[in-house]
Amino acid sequence: MPTELILALVKREIAKRRKKALFIDGFPRGLDQISYSLFFRDLIGYRDDPDIFILIDVPETVIDERIKWRRVCPLCQTSRNFKLLPTSKVNYDETKKEFYLLCDNPDCKGAKLLSKEGDELGIKPIKERLKQDEELIERALSLYGIPKIFLRNSLPVKDAKNYIDDYEITPEYSYEFDEKTKKVKIIEKSWQVRDDEGKPSYSLLPPPVVVSLIKQMVEVLSLYPV
């Protein structure tokens, strides 16, 4: 869609939601520098309330693994991750010799979660989009006068002990099948990934990142209790 049209639609939606804080995710990509600034300025000046840019840094390896191991319930569409966010029930198929997740939703009566076609490729199909996102972030950074909140998904392993507790780290799960009891054992350990600079890192779970967002928002908007 042309930028002007998207801009008009976004403004119309903003106008409908008076006295509400809005979180706008996913600006149009692939614009030149001037279009970007016009786009931002136009939206930022549209309503007379504070604007904030929220920038999230997530290593590509994290995005890649989240896509590759994604599993979806064919009935209720619940999305989980075989390696990073399993359901409470994991089964083993003895003939296929593979583990699989069962949906936790009682309405689904233990439906098997499936991978979506193309997910096995990970970030490959969205590489170009990620590159454009990076450019978009650079443009946003160069806009003066608008407060920015920086969030990070990962932390180098060597610094982790000084800043975070174990329960804030995304665990990785693996599975073992006990031939005797016919039960699946779930093994959990802290997940280690290489960040974009190749440093061994931990990926944070969502809650600590949200806490960081709230803390910074209180500061940016000066919402201290009086």
Ligand SMILES: [Zn+2]
């Ligand atoms: Zn389901």
